[in-house]
Amino acid sequence: MADPTNHNQAGEVAPSTVDQQAPTVAEENAPSTDSPETTDPKAAKPTATAPKREKPAAAATEEKPAAAKAAKKEKAPAVEDKPFVEFIEQDYLPALQKAIAQQGVQDLQVSFAKQKLPITGFESAEECWQIIGSWKEKGLRQFNLYFPDEDIQGKKGFSCNEGKKPSTLESFLIDERKITLDLLVFGLVQRLDGQKWLGIN
DSSP states (O other), rough: OOOOOOOTTTTTOOOOOOHHHHHHHHHHSOOOOOOOOOOOHHHHHHHHHHHHHHHHHHHHHHHHHHHHHHHSOOOOOOOOGGOOOHHHIIIIIHHHHHHHHHTTTSOEEEEEEEEOOTTOOOOSSOOOEEEEEESSSSSEEEEEETTTTTTTOOOEEEEEEEOOOOOOOOOOOOOOSSOOHHHHHHHHHHHHTTTOTTTTO
16 A cells, blocks of 8 residues: 655645635725724824814804803893983083973973072072973973982982972882883973963863
8 A cells, every 4th residue: 555645755845724724814804995993193183182072062063052142131231220410411501402392381491400409498508410301382391300319210209390499299100110212301391281281171
């Protein structure tokens, strides 16, 4: 019986198991050029940190609407919030003159001064801010609106006369919780109309 031919005897070198498998294993584990994945740790960092970079941008976007809402809530200051003298001179007197002129009074004279109360029998050394209005029709008609607290929300008084000093001092708009420019104008026009000094009276 013939001995089986030994590859070594025939001059051939038998490939080892490692040599036979090496190309196959290398091909299977080699990274593909078509795959977007990479094993480079430096290249992987931007992907990992990308969401962190987007968070501040998202937070800024959320803050903008909140800031816009806050700006809308901040209303412009009302004219009634101005300092007392500034409000009377810049807003109340022009509005009052216009309203009374619309009632047919064309020669109204209005002034704003700090002086003593002109009430007969009422002696006082103290002065208070007053709006003094007067016009001539069927004799001299004059009214005074008093602000002893120097505040439109504080105490207010009213007096009127025809050709002589007033004898009575009455309260003015005492039942109103909040005094506004329109209410001050309306209240005085209504009071003068009640005196039958306006319109066809």
